[in-house]
Amino acid sequence: MIDFPPWSFAAAELITLVIILVGLIQVLFNLVQLVFAGVALHERPPLSSTSVLWQRYSELAPPIALIAPAYNEELTIIASVDALLALHYPDFEVVVINDGSKDATLQRLIDHYRLVPVQRYHDQALESKPLRGLYAADDVPRLLVIDKVNGGKADAMNAGINLARSPLVCVIDADTLLEPDALIRVVRPFVDDPVRTIAVGGTIRIANGCHVDGGRVIRAGLPRNLLALVQVVEYLRAFLMARLGLSRMGTLMIISGAFGVFRRGAVLDVGGFSHNTVGEDMELVVKLHRHMREQKRPYRIAYIPEPVSWTEAPESLKILGNQRARWQRGALETFRKHFDMFLNPKYGRIGFVGFGQILIVDVLGPLVEVAGYALVPPLWLLGLISFDYLLAFVALVFTFGVFVSVASLVLEEVQLRRLPRARDLALLTLVAVFENFGYRQLNNFWRLRGWWQFARKKQGWGTMTRKGFQRS
Structure with missing residues (x-):
């Protein structure tokens, strides 16, 4: 038996209490988001058919420019552009930006659509290559x-926005497949609340395991790959609980770069997408919050679950x-760049709740949870903390983790009913349970690596290899 000095017991208990306290705050925040998400789904307007939406909004819907950056996307580019061109929306244009691809992305577009060189006047309002x-x-x-010359995703989106002629711009990934009625659904807040609404995000779902034809998902299915299957649960939780809850609270801090609609004038006002971050989608939303609050103008940044896009995981x-x-x-x-907004009364709930959520979940979350795995069990084995502390940590990580994941699935099934088969719901429920035993820990180590890259000021996106969409 090791004879530890008296102060070591107090130090061990303090470390464990800090780990448990941060975990408890994160769990409580997740529960609050879950409640607000449930309220938002309960209060949302009845889900209308596409024909009803068309009758109601087609004459009022403003033109939209779809901005689709592409870098080495030859496997999926034609299916993606076909899906965009086939969207049901009264007035839109598709702007594809080939960001200096090294593969045949540009040539496939030229050959498939029989494109020829053209001239188009535009202002260089936003910086781009x-x-x-x-x-x-x-x-x-x-x-x-x-x-264009390669400059990264933010640079490509800025170039597309420069050439766009519509008052609204929809930024997507080139591999994203939008459902045919996605635009007529996502534009509703802009029509219903045209003065305040400056940005709206939709739902992103995993296309792995689905059958795609003509740029459309014609039959939804679950992935056979275990990693992709776990991501289905992650995306449901991230969008249906976190983003819907934060949107209802008025503190939505991110609209995914894979599917988001912005008022072009507001994007120009804040200088477009920043080049010095790989989180350009999140940083743009934070810049919009900052600008509108500094201008003391009423505004709305929202997420709505009905518009759906599909992406390859x-x-x-x-x-x-x-x-x-x-x-x-x-x-x-983003947190470092806009740190002066944190707890700043000038920015209201964004400074307190929005940035508080980023601090607890993104800044401290992976550090504290990995520290818990590394320290709490050994401290208990060494007799420095009681079993009650170990039990509290295990309950926070596993019991509440399982509850939040399963509750998100239940919320989706009760309110949206997007899983057509009972066995799919059963399978995802099992995945929601077991992801907390291995995958969650691995994900935190990946996030810890992101922390290390951030500390070393690493730049660049890295490589994202795709298999291409499965066709029937």
């Missing part, structure tokens, strides 16, 4: 392809780990 050419075709009047540990480390780095970069 030089353009190498513009391409269009008379028989595809909605499509404009921009070829990573199916390898290496690619998924790189993605999660990059997301973590982006959140930290």
